[in-house]
Amino acid sequence: MRETTVGIGAGAENFTGEAGTTDMVLNIGPQHPATHGVLRLRLLLDGERIVTAEPVIGYMHRGAEKLFEARDYRQIIMLANRHDWLSAFSNELGVVLAVERMLGMEVPERAVWVRTLLAELNRVLNHLMFLGSYPLELGGITPVFHAFNSREDLQHVLEEASGGRMHYMFNRVGGLKEDLPAGWLGRVRTAVAAVRSQLPVFEDLVLGNEIFRARTAGVGVLTRDQAQAYGVSGPIARASGLDFDLRRDEPYLAYDSEELRQVLTVVTRDEGDCLARFECLLEQTANSLDLADACLDKLATLPAGPVNQRLPKVLKAPEGSTYTWTENPLGINGYYLVSRGDKTPWRLKLRSASFNNVQALTELLPGTLVADMVAILGSMFFVVGDIDK
Numbered sequence: 288m289r290e291t292t293v294g295i296g297a298g299a300e301n302f303t304g305e306a307g308t309t310d311m312v313l314n315i316g317p318q319h320p321a322t323h324g325v326l327r328l329r330l331l332l333d334g335e336r337i338v339t340a341e342p343v344i345g346y347m348h349r350g351a352e353k354l355f356e357a358r359d360y361r362q363i364i365m366l367a368n369r370h371d372w373l374s375a376f377s378n379e380l381g382v383v384l385a386v387e388r389m390l391g392m393e394v395p396e397r398a399v400w401v402r403t404l405l406a407e408l409n410r411v412l413n414h415l416m417f418l419g420s421y422p423l424e425l426g427g428i429t430p431v432f433h434a435f436n437s438r439e440d441l442q443h444v445l446e447e448a449s450g451g452r453m454h455y456m457f458n459r460v461g462g463l464k465e466d467l468p469a470g471w472l473g474r475v476r477t478a479v480a481a482v483r484s485q486l487p488v489f490e491d492l493v494l495g496n497e498i499f500r501a502r503t504a505g506v507g508v509l510t511r512d513q514a515q516a517y518g519v520s521g522p523i524a525r526a527s528g529l530d531f532d533l534r535r536d537e538p539y540l541a542y543d544s545e546e547l548r549q550v551l552t553v554v555t556r557d558e559g560d561c562l563a564r565f566e567c568l569l570e571q572t573a574n575s576l577d578l579a580d581a582c583l584d585k586l587a588t589l590p591a592g593p594v595n596q597r598l599p600k601v602l603k604a605p606e607g608s609t610y611t612w613t614e615n616p617l618g619i620n621g622y623y624l625v626s627r628g629d630k631t632p633w634r635l636k637l638r639s640a641s642f643n644n645v646q647a648l649t650e651l652l653p654g655t656l657v658a659d660m661v662a663i664l665g666s667m668f669f670v671v672g673d674i675d676k
Contacts, residue, residue: 313329351370356635365456373616374409375451376408376409377409381615383460386624395593403541404582407582410572415482419432425665427492427499441479461596463594507652509526521614522564529555544585568668603630617673618643618644620638637676
C-alpha cells in the first residue's frame, strides 16, 4: 500500500497515490491553532481513523539546560522562569529550593508562607487559561472571556507584589525579592473571592453543555498504567486514577503544616477521558483558592519580619548534587543540580511536566477519529515551551 502525505498548518508535501487505496500521513502543525505553539504531530491515517501518532518536538528549543551552566545562581532563576510561561512563579521556586537545599539554608517563615500563597495563585492562573481555552477549541467562545476576566483579577495583585504580569522574578535564593505592599493581603482576598464566584460559570456553561460532554466523555481514554509508564503527572495523571500529588506525598514549603493539610484535597477521577481531565482541572482550581485563603489567614497572624536571607556577594553552592521536585500546575517539575563548588552549576537538568505528558499522545491518538484529535490534544494541557525547554 502506497503512502500519501499532506499537511495542515505546515503545507502539503509529495501528494501522490490514489484515493481509497493509500494510507495518508497528515501533519498537524507545527503552526496550528490546536497545538498551543509550534508542536507538530505526524499522523498516519486509514480513512478518518488515526493509525499511529508521533509528536515531533524541538521547534522552540532554547538550550536552557546548557545556558544554566554559564549563569550564576542568581541569574539562572530568569532562565528557569520561562519554560512554562503560564507557571513562571512555580518554575522559579524549584530552582531556588534546589540551591537552598545545597546550601543548607533556612528561609524565614514569612517567606515560606508567601511563597506558598503565590504558588497557589499561580496555579489558579495556569488552570484558568486551560479552563477557558479548551472549550474554545471545541467551538465554545464564551468561557474564555470569563476565564480571562478572572485571570485579570489575580494578575493585578501579582503585578502589584512582583512588578510582573507573567514573568514575576519574585523568588530569590534565601527568600523573596521584597516584602508585600501595605494592604496587599486584603486585596488578594477580594480577588480570590471574585475568582471563586466565577467558577460556577464553568460548571454551567461547559460541564452542563451536552455538546461539550458528547465531545469529551469516553474520548481519549488514558489508563492508569499508561499514565504511570509514560511518567505522566499533574491533573492529567490524576484524571486517570493516579493518586499522586507532591504537596501531600512529599510536602515542601508550608504544605506540611496543619493549616494546609486540612484544606488540601487531591482531586482524582477513574475515567481517564477528556471530560475527567477537565473536571479535575476545575476542582483543583477551587481547592487552590481554598489553599490561598488558608495562607492569607496564616499570614495575617504572622508578625512583620524578614522575607529573605543576606547572601554573600558571590554565591557558590558546595560540591555535590541534589534533586528537587515540586508539584507545578501541569505536573511534576524537577531540577537535578550538580555543583563543583563554583558560582555556576556544573549541570542543571530540568524535568518538565509537559515533556512527559505529551508523549502519551502516541498511546491516546491511535484508533481515534481525526475529528476527536483536537479534543484529545487540548485536554492534555501542555505548554510547548515546557516540552522543548
